[in-house]
Amino acid sequence: xxxxxxxxxxxxxxxxxxxxxxxxxxxxxxxxxxxxxxxxxxxxxxxxxxxx
Numbered sequence: 001x002x003x004x005x006x007x008x009x010x011x012x013x014x015x016x017x018x019x020x021x022x023x024x025x026x027x028x029x030x031x032x033x034x035x036x037x038x039x040x041x042x043x044x045x046x047x048x049x050x051x052x
Contacts, residue, residue: 005029005037012037 004013004026012034013020029037 003029003031003034005034010041 002015004015004022005011006013006023006026008025009023011023013022013026015022
């Protein structure tokens with residue numbers, strides 16, 4: 001399986017799944033790197049306006 005990530009589109013591409021026109025900046029990534037990028041993109045900061 002070939003996985004790719006594009007910073008410009010913030011998108012993942014799996015060439016075994018579909019035939020894409022890949023952006024110029026794609027980089028091949030591992031499944032572990034994909035999971036890390038997804039986890040990091042889901043990280044949020046919660047601001048509690050009731051404190052202080």
